[in-house]
Amino acid sequence: MSTRSEKTIVDIAEELGLSVSTVSRALNDHPNISVKTKDRVKKMARKLGYRPNAMAAGLRNNKSKTIGLIVPRISMFFPAAISTIIQNKLHEFGYNVIICQSNDSLELEIELANTLYSARVDGVAVSATLYTTDFSHFDIFKQKNIPLIFFDRTPKDYNVKVIKGDDFLGGFLATEHLIEQGCKDIVHISGPLSCNLYKERLAGYKDALQKHKLPFKKNRVFFHELTRENAWQAAERIFSQKPYPDGVFATNDTTAITILEYCRKHGIQVPQQCKIVGYSNDPRTEIITPAITSVDQYPATMGERIVAAMMDLIQARHPPAYRHSQEIVPIQLIERESSVDAGKRKK
Amino acid sequence: MSTRSEKTIVDIAEELGLSVSTVSRALNDHPNISVKTKDRVKKMARKLGYRPNAMAAGLRNNKSKTIGLIVPRISMFFPAAISTIIQNKLHEFGYNVIICQSNDSLELEIELANTLYSARVDGVAVSATLYTTDFSHFDIFKQKNIPLIFFDRTPKDYNVKVIKGDDFLGGFLATEHLIEQGCKDIVHISGPLSCNLYKERLAGYKDALQKHKLPFKKNRVFFHELTRENAWQAAERIFSQKPYPDGVFATNDTTAITILEYCRKHGIQVPQQCKIVGYSNDPRTEIITPAITSVDQYPATMGERIVAAMMDLIQARHPPAYRHSQEIVPIQLIERESSVDAGKRKK
């Protein structure tokens, strides 16, 4: 019997007069180990307080049973909702998740990609930084055939599995909804266009304007990181001179909420004078008065699809083209008081 | 030159005619490797596309540079806020974080503890399940001297490092505040008492009543998991018969919000007829109308303290007693409209 404090399968083997390989196989329920031996081994393992060492197994197998997840930040509603699902589902498949936050820093994202590779994760899911346009720091995963999935904030010309919301449609529906509610002068608050999904939402916005023969005005579109502070500043600019817009389509809910608060503070009636639509269906939109219309992105569905795709990729269940295919998760416009005049409201 | 696809330090060594140990030391900036050699090694490492294998290093060192984090769920405001901080700070110290959700299932928590031990994490931070009263599944970490920290939902009689909010004071201040606002009949909605912090908030509630000579009435206290559904049911019971209470102290914000919504729906004026106080200072409390008074638990501070304590424990910077010491993070009552009659409100 060994004297080290950590018990290993070697200790079990010695204790039982078996070989290490038999013990290993017994613990892993290998078919050609007799039931009797399995029982003996497992009993002894319990008795000795044996604990498997995943690092040793991982080294030998070249598998870590761990998935890396990179999101901008887990404190924001949408990535948090997705991360929850991903973690829970992957756990069901026996995988751990290393969650990392890039804090929207490209530099950090690069570092995280390297760290995750060092940890030899068996797969990676990424929602990129606002500013990631060069994705080459993820090349290593593609080279080594490690499943790599981008979601939500996805690359445009990088050959990789993508799962994203229908941002074009979301932008379109949000804008068309405002138009249908009578808006003729709609401000669009967008994130930086280095991030693909804002491009698409913007395209949807433009498309809706065009369809309804409304002019697109450059000075009615704002671009900035969608923080509270920036939103407030935008509001100040928007409402610094008349005519006020009669609608605001903000591409996230924090921004929509901030605009609403600005309006409340300055006596601008929502929805009568100005209608507001947000994006993501953050729980706060439902709770604020008036409740804010927003585009639901079905984070649960997206999370489930990400996990399903991850397992598919790990088990290579599909033709190679699957590695680069794109999935679009539907979105839905949730109409609320911020964009619908009382009385006219659908039930 | 080896033919395997993964380049290792062996490849670098062969390529350079050096020994593996020298290469290893060079890459780790060991002091007695000459600068020239270090340069050669690092250049060759880059040239070959060498990537360190953390599992191999971990196995050898018996260190994973990974910390395990168990929380009930990362989609809830408070644990999410803490997890963000913990992950970001630990990353600065070169640690990865495996975030796990127990979903408030004791069974799952046990499994997660075992998995984290298998991964040979270098430390564990836990916010326990609502129903964890036996903590023996964490014994292994104590036995092996692996830093173990409980936060927020902490054990009572389990000898371990604890970092928690001042729940007694929070309960006391919330209740006293309601009393000072004129409440004489205050409902308390508590979580299950198997979870220690609810016990303390309840004690604070009782203490405040006593101090102000108000009777404690058993039928004014409710115990259940603090979900939206349960809160709505509680509201129905609370307001099913007169006299209505004139104050509600809910021990989480989801509950407080739900009670408020119930009141709004049923024409019960808040704060005039019934005042409401929540717990955690969830961003939603600030946004709802009327804004809800809540107890801020300073998640950022708590997260930072957890990380600081973790690093202290890992580096054994303190006398052994530190392993079992308890830290209390201050709380603050944030007064808002839900509990303060208009006009009387402090600026």
Place this chain on the structure above:
DNA sequence: CAATTTTATGCAAACGTTTGCATTTTTCAT
């Protein structure tokens, strides 16, 4: 320049598993 110290490098074992292949034991049909 020899002796000694300092600096740089190498050898080999160890970390705890898993697995292909070889060997032994058991089972079964003849």
Place this chain on the structure above:
DNA sequence: ATGAAAAATGCAAACGTTTGCATAAAATTG
């Protein structure tokens, strides 16, 4: 009882690092 097939077990190498100790090379000293 014999031989062949099936089932169970064992051997030893491998996974990619790190590190104590030994050795070699260089620098320093008298």
